[in-house]
Amino acid sequence: MDTCLPTTVPALFLPITDKPMKLTMKTRLTLAISLLFLCLMGATSFFVFTMVKQQLKEIISTEQTSILAEMTDSLDEKLLHAQSLIVAVATTMVSEETIASAETAQEFLDPRAALHKTFDNHIFLFTPQGRLIAESPFLPNRHGLDFSSRPCLKNTLVTSTPLISDPYISSQPHHHPVIMLTAPVFDKNGKIIAILAGGIDLTGPRFLGKLAKKKIGKTGYLYLSTADRTIIMHPDKTRLFTKISEGEDPGYDRVIQGFEGTIEEYAREGTLMLSSFKRLQTKDWILAADYPKTEAYAPITHGAKILLSGMLIISLIAFTVIRYFSQHLTKPLRAFTRHVTELESKTGEARLFRTNAPDETGTLARAFNTMLKKLDQQQADLRQSEELYRTVTEFATDFIFWRAPDQRMIFVSDNCETLTGYSEDEFLADPLLLDTLFHPEDREKWTGHIHLANESGMNLPLEFRIITKSGLTRWVSHICTTINDSTGRPLGRRGSLADITRLKQATEEQEKLRSQLVQVQKMESIGILAGGVAHDFNNILSVILGYTEILLRQLAENDPIKKQIQTINEAGHRAADLTRQLLAFSRKQVVQLTSVSLNQLILNLTKMLGRMIGEDISMEVRTNAQDDTVLIDPGQMEQVLLNMAVNARDAMPNGGSLLIETENRELDAEYAKNHEGLTQGRYVALSVSDTGQGMSQEIQTKIFEPFFTTKERGKGTGLGLAMVYGIVKQLGGHIFVYSEQGHGTTFKIFLPVTRQKIETARESSTLPLSRGNETILVVDDTPSLKSLVTAILQPLGYTMLEAGGGAEAIQVSDSFAGRIDILLTDVIMPGMNGRELAEAITARRPEIRVIYMSGYTDNAIAHHGVLDPGIVLIEKPITASKLTSVLMGTASSRSSSVAAN
Secondary structure: OHHHOOOOOOHHHOHHHHOOOOOOHHHHHHHHHHHHHHHHHHHHHHHHHHHHHHHHHHHHHHHHHHHHHHHHHHHHHHHHHHHHHHHHHHHHOOOOOOOOOHHHHHHHHOOOHHHHHHOOOOEEEEOOOOEEEEEEOOOOOOOOOEOOOOHHHHHHHHHOOOEEOOOEEOOOOOOOEEEEEEEEEEOOOOOEEEEEEEEEEOOOOOOOHHHHHOEEOOOEEEEEEEOOOEEEEOOOHHHOOOEOOOOOOHHHHHHHOOOOEEEEEEOOOOOEEEEEEEEOOOOOEEEEEEEEHHHHOHHHHHHHHHHHHHHHHHHHHHHHHHHHHHHHHOHHHHHHHHHHHOHHHOOHHHHOOOOOOOOHHHHHHHHHHHHHHHHHHHHHHHHHHHHHHHHHHHOOOOEEEEEOOOOOEEEEOOOHHHHHOOOHHHHHHOOOHHHHOEOOOOHHHHHOOOOOEOOOOOEOOEEEEEEOOOOOEEEEEEEEEEEEOOOOOEEEEEEEEEEOHHHHHHHHHHHHHHHHHHHHHHHHHHHHHHHHHHHHHHHHHHHHHHHHHHHHHHOOOOOHHHHHHHHHHHHHHHHHHHHHHHHHHHOOOOEOOEEEEHHHHHHHOHHHHHHHHOOOEEEEEEEOOOOOEEEEOHHHHHHHHHHHHHHHHHOOOOOEEEEEEEEEEEEOHHHHHHOOOOOOEEEEEEEEEEOOOOOOHHHHOOOOOOOOOOOOOOOOOOOHHHHHHHHHHHOOOEEEEEEOOOOOEEEEEEEEEOOOOOOOOOOOOOOOOOOOOOEEEEEOOOHHHHHHHHHHHHHHOOEEEEEOOHHHHHHHHHHOOOOOOEEEEEOOOOOOOHHHHHHHHHHHOOOOEEEEEEOOOOOOOEEOOEEOOOOOEEEOOOOHHHHHHHHHHHHHHHHHHHHHO
């Protein structure tokens, strides 16, 4: 037996004697069981106490709410009794003879014991004009006093019904807070001939006096307030007829909003109160009760103290019992611990631990003896096992390998086949198989790769492409390190390959989305700039076109200057067309949306498109969409098709083919996610494809930008596709381009399908200049434009008022005594915009009609270029025909409205 045991103590047991335990097993077992017992008992006690506490709170709150409800019912009953009493007297006892004289009325009031018992602040008879006929008890020098200013008398006359007044301070010498109950007295014809009223002193013992002194518990109290937060009953007399400001009492704020019940809150003096609130039925008064929380919940606090004391006593008893049993149970284990502690000084069989314990201690002793015998044998195998274990644990989720210095594979993880398609046996059989996996373009990088280290000394991974056994290309992240034995001899390299293909794809997708966002932001910025330019340019064009039109009307046909002015006018109209194209791109152009069949619109335009593109280009139209009803401006959509056809023609100088096609597309969330601006749903897809020269990727990113063109100077403005982009966006659609150089171009437009019925297009007519005699207030921050409007309309008989902005226009309106028929205002002005000015003027002059002028719309009167309902707008540039036709239209619509009324 001696030869089987080692003669030295393994290092595994040495720390036991160097670092003795601070707590014995017995102590720790005692503490653990005691702690568990305390936790269980504490949790149980806490749960029970919480439930009991919650139930007690609910009982206290319910009781307090119930008491308050009884009090409010009593107040309602008193008020209703008083009202029914005074109504009964007014309707059955007071007659015209009663009020014939003050003496008769006084004799009628004085013996009314029932009224005097209820109304302790006098009984009154008033004339319908509010003058005092008589009052009881009688007070000298008050007969004929005017009380018509009292709201309760006014309201009684207006409603002809009995009323209960709001509290007020009595004019009598005591100056107490009182309320007055009134009842109208009618003659035989139903006319009010008098008002019978009774006053109640709110501080008197018959009504609120006793209630104000009532206590809730020892220190709780009641108070009463009106709906406008005025306190009319409170134990603290100094607070009578003061107001509870908003935010002073959060619970009271909730009551104002409709809450009734009991809550916990801090009172004005900082004491935590149990507050209850209840509204009266007869008057909109609020009765509240404040009960200090410490007093209300005193039984709960007392119960908590008793429970805590009981827990402490039970815990001490439990600790004693547990410690006794712990000492008995751990006795064999303590003996084993002493044996292990003294093991270093023992030899031979004395090192074995002998015990007869039938429990886990005996099993542990036998296992301990067996372990001593096998320990030395396991030491040699442990080192290699640790190295293999370290390799597996460090790279368990990746394809990991261990390569010897001679390139032979020592270890390959079994998940290698998942990544590469090659099995573990194939890698072990062919040491160079790993090198052939890498993509031909990455093999040189793989052969001579060196890992850089970060600031903490950790090697940074490298990224390579590998080709799997099935031919797929995957991205991997590689990390490796050199390993040596204890003497420094190299044992090879350990490495891993992690699949990062999805991460790479996600990065590429993220970069694509970032590029799309940058493009959208760029187009939006250009659109804002284009809209601003168009706004200012329209003001200039309005002056040019307006005055040239005035001059053309004034000059004779044979005047030599007339032709030159006509040339200026034509140039101005061409500039206006250019401005409209800018507005179309910036989505600020005013549109009239109607439900239209897109297929029919394309078919109606086919002949014109054929003539435009020429005979050397063949055109095919395929209207395959079944649901083709879209909400668009037909004129704008025709512009889109014409511009795209012209663009296709220019891309096919030597001829070709043009295909216009419609089809329905159901776009799902995944498609919408990959195409910025789209939402999922049913669309009509309009495709315009040509077999022309195509475009590079660089050109495709710029084609929708204003003034960008690939044509020679003078052959294109670069606004055609920009206008198409703006119109499509303004119509709620989306446009994409697909093109390759030498393989043609396809523009694809998505327009959402609408379920509205198709509207029939209305014929437009040009109205002649009309005369008028109305007064017009014209408002524009551009002086020349404002003068132009006056110059056009004043000769036609209109009376003109002018203002350069919103504030000035309001001053002109306020100072003008006559009628102003029309407000003609610009939409975009500094300070106050046109919509805000119109609201301010119509508030002062409800009869005025509002007509807006604008070179482009903003959110003041339109959303994305679509006018709000009922808005009348004259688009800039302003001309005489536009002005008079709109004025004539609004005048006729107003006449029709007046006739209908």
